[in-house]
Amino acid sequence: MSIENASPDHGHHAAEGETRRDFLFLTAAAFGAVGAGSVAWPFIDQMNPAADTVAMSTTEVNLAPIEAGQAITVMWQGKPVFIRRRTPEEIKEAEDADLSTLRDPQTDASRVQKPEWLILVGICTHLGCVPQGQKSTDVRGDFGGWFCPCHGSHYDTSGRIRKGPAPKNLAVPKYVFLTDTTIRIG
Amino acid sequence: MGSKERQQFDNPVIEWVDSRLPIFTMMQKEYGVFPTPRNFNYFWNFGAIAMVMLVTMIVTGITLAMHYNPSTAGAFDSVERIMRDVNHGWLIRYLHMNGASFFFIAVYIHIFRGLFYGSYKQPRELLWILGMVIFLLMMATGFMGYVLPWGQMSFWGATVITNLFSAIPLVGDSIVTLLWGGFSVDNPTLNRFFALQYLLPFVICAVVFLHVWALHVTGSNNPLGIDVKSSQDTLPFHPYYTMKDTFGILVFLIIYVAFTFFMPNSLGHPDNYIPANPLVTPPHIVPEWYFLPFYAMLRAITFDLNLHLAVAGAIGATLVYDFCWLKQPSNILGVFLGKVRSYLTLGLLSSKPVGLTFFIVVAILAGLPGALLAFFKDMPAFQPVIDMIPFKSVALMPAKLGGVLAMFGSIAVLFVVPFIDKHPVRSAMFRPWYKKGVLALLVVFIILGICGSKPAEGYWVPLAQVMTLAYFGFFLAFLPWLNNNEPVVRLPGSIHEAVLAKAAKAVAVLLLAGLFVGAPVVGAQAQEAKAPAADAVVVEDMAVTSGDTGEVRTQSMEVETPAESAEQAVSAAPDTEKTPTAPEPVHHEAASAHHEMPKLPAVAWSFDGPFGVYDRASLQRGFQVYKQVCSACHSMNRVAYRNLSALGYTEAQIKAVASEYSITDGPDDDGEMFERPGRPSDHFKAPYKNTNQAKASNNGALPPDLSLIVKARTGGANYVYGILTGYEDAPAGVELANGQHWNKYMSGNKIAMPAPLAEGAVSYEDGTPTTVEQYAKDVTHFLAWASEPEMEIRKQTGVKVIFFLGLFALIMYRVKRKIWSKVY
């Protein structure tokens, strides 16, 4: 079914004419391929976040009402963000953890700006469930942090994975302290 | 498709599949070696072109649906979000919007080709009918698609078209309520339209499949209209027609994308950039251009069918049947009436047929008063005569139903053409009388289209009526008459024979292609080309057809009045909502003022033309004017502070601008709303909390949102500039109500907005003169950007795409020539 086979003057022409024609057909095919490719891109890229979605990606939070030992969940980019005001014991526990036993070794200091405030994206790094442990009545797992009920991942008081199938620590979002008691996430 | 004659494929994978599901064998048979008449002209490209357009519409449509929100609250906003925020959203939407028009262009040419060359005739009747089903489905899809953006034209188009069904006696109103899912066009209507609009294209695909299947059973017709006699008459579909179709498709695409990238809104209506408002109708409701001829026929029936006209019509119809449909006119009516006369008088009077003259006299006697009643009812001169006509209050059919029947009838008649036209010769090339008729039909159709685009007043109404009669006359009188009277000429022995006799054909084809592209280069060849008569016809048609699109443009210019009066209705007439009669006087005022209105000033904008760009300095000055003057009363909801980066502002500058405004946010943890400084992601802060507050603060007139003002007004930037600079003292003798001002460019001249710009009111830092003209120019520049922030990238992409397609088309032309070189 190729063009060459079907073209009427096949076989008898001088080699030069033959090449020129092949070149013409190849160019046409190339144009077709490039055209199809460039048309495809906008139709794929339209599925990426739109400009307004990208622009809306900051959230401001007032930390003042949160007591030590309490945690709140806020929405950022459609995802839950955990904000936990840690007690001194929890901080100590997090800082004392033996890095060599961790699956995704990170010091606690590298995960917080102020030790009191632990701010994490509340999405299990296994397959995306929201771990429990925000409410005082929740199960917090073996390490006093969070416990993901979906497939049993345990996170410690620094949000690091300690046990279960999740591969990574809970992510720390980008945030800044605007004042002592307000942060902007994103 | 049986596997018996299946040939082995060399490729083992293809062979494996094919031996189980002979799809490759089928493709090979139907699109590879499929014997196709060798004498197709370029009109035979339009089937493939229509197919490409269908696919384009489905692909763009599905991607749009990923972002579209089918609710009255969200539809308009989501479409604007597609235009402004979704990646390449403007491209996809404009492709879809203009694609609809170009799909119809392709299909109209395809249909006309079928009519011209008699492709609907035996044995292709069903093929034609399936095509008509596709056309009908397309009309439904096109109509519902136009409703989805939920602008003013969407809403009122939906209202008017769904109300057509209320003309059906007895059940009409219940049907309309059923269609609406409520008591007016509203959210349920929009929802179901969206669902159906998504579904119908796939139904179209299914019917297209049947259409193509039927085609492959009967084989294609050809310009000569004679049957294929031997293999000498045909060529394998591939590569001959695959390559020729590809070339034709590329040329068509060039025109399509030229519209998409450089004048994307020229085939639509500015009113549709005004969000739907169920309380205000734009003065001229015009459907999309592709419905205009049918719309004209709908409006042509302005009269109730009275008794007299019905009698005259019935006699006329019988006579037409007698003289056009029957081989031998046999005075059926006369014979019948003679028998009745003899019977009623118990044989006293003879049963001899009543003479023809009698009927003509009766028809005239009944027709005259009937016509007077129907067409000249309002003419004072005829009043005394009309008063004397008996039975004038008998209306057998109301005008509304008559119009709806005419419209649907005009499509229905296309379905039955194969059964009306029984002439043994197919192609108009060998039917001189039919050829004249079918070309006249084309002209009639175009004139109807023009009538449909005009307001239904003045001489447009009788013109549309005459053309409606001509349209139906072609199908119901002329065609049957030709059956019995047009001589049958000797046809060429075979396609092969005819092709050999016409060596110049290829050149004529070139000429056609040249016309198609509009490339002046080919013009030279046109003179050399001594095209045979038949091809000359083809060329002529093509010119007419492209004239058709020309008309469309004229038509969209005509909407001028509605756009302006819409504003008039909103801003000048205080409280339009509460006084439903308000639009009436406004409309008349607009119509009369239209002629006196000075031409809009033609400003040389830097963004005009295919290479136009915005002038950053002017944009920034314009933003300054907007911020300090316009934004006191006008909102600009669709623009966010972050968008200002397009004006050349830095991120820090944008942050500073945004933080000048205090935005209400919340609720906070205590459930209270709170104020915070603006952020770049916030949209421009509106001056009023809601439209009621805006109206209350402006003498009852609502200052329109400015995000789309340039796109939503005919005349665009020039119009906005005109309004801003058009303030004058009212001429002597004109009374201005309190809160009204005189503006020479406003339709009706009365405007609620006081002259907004005063010399020196805004101080420019760059030393630009601070005159009213300069302010107007700058702020209009800014508003043009706000309406079409994608304009620069759109035009730049357009130049590249057209360059690419042009080159591709050239290469494909050479490929095609190479492949065809041995055939002729």
Ligand code: FES
């Ligand atoms: S998703 Fe959390 S453990 Fe699987």
